Amino acid sequence: MPDKPTLTPRERALQCARFALDKKALDVKVLEIRRLTSIADYLVLATGRSDKQAQAIADSVKKGLKPYGKALDVEGLNEGNWIVIDYGDVIVHVFREELRGYYDLDELWSEAPLLEIPAEYLWEGKEGQGT
Numbered sequence: 001m002p003d004k005p006t007l008t009p010r011e012r013a014l015q016c017a018r019f020a021l022d023k024k025a026l027d028v029k030v031l032e033i034r035r036l037t038s039i040a041d042y043l044v045l046a047t048g049r050s051d052k053q054a055q056a057i058a059d060s061v062k063k064g065l066k067p068y069g070k071a072l073d074v075e076g077l078n079e080g081n082w083i084v085i086d087y088g089d090v091i092v093h094v095f096r097e098e099l100r101g102y103y104d105l106d107e108l109w110s111e112a113p114l115l116e117i118p119a120e121y122l123w124e125g126k127e128g129q130g131t
Contacts, residue, residue: 007068009034009089010115013042016085016092018121019064020046023057025094031112043109044092047100051080057094058083 007015013030020028025046034041048054058077062085065071069087076083082099085092093105100106 004069005067009041012065012068012087013044013090013115014117014121015065015068016044016061016087016090017046017117019060020044020057020092020094021117021121021123022064023048023053023060024123025053025057026097027100028117029106030115030117031109032115033109033112036109036112040086040091041089042091042115043105043112044090045100045105046092046094047097048080048094049097051096054083054094054096055080058085058092061085061092061094 017028017030025048027045027047029045031043031045032041033043046057048057055077058074062071062074065087071085072088073086074083081096082103083094095103
């Protein structure tokens with residue numbers, strides 16, 4: 001049986017962003033947090049306009065990364081308000097718009113360097129997208 005292909009933590013984080021953007025996620029950010037905490041190397045933040053869109057974004061990330069291994073844990077998928085997908089080295093947070101502002105992880109992790117998401121991952125109506 002062949003080995004599963006592998007991704008570096010950075011590649012995994014960018015692929016998470018890519019699969020979130022495939023479902024028109026808003027304000028997608030990839031934060032490098034490894035120098036600030038031991039919980040993970042990267043955080044991926046994404047926003048959906050509704051619980052259904054947030055669930056679709058999370059499903060897209062999970063399915064897209066399946067060839068590279070399963071998530072260690074997924075929380076909040078049934079409700080679709082704040083979904084956390086834990087890959088160990090990368091933690092993905094998918095929020096509904098109002099909850100992202102309320103919990104404000106962007107501000108909490110404001111010291112973390114922002115990774116640039118490759119242009120080919122971005123979707124055309126770029127309003128509200130992070131870079």
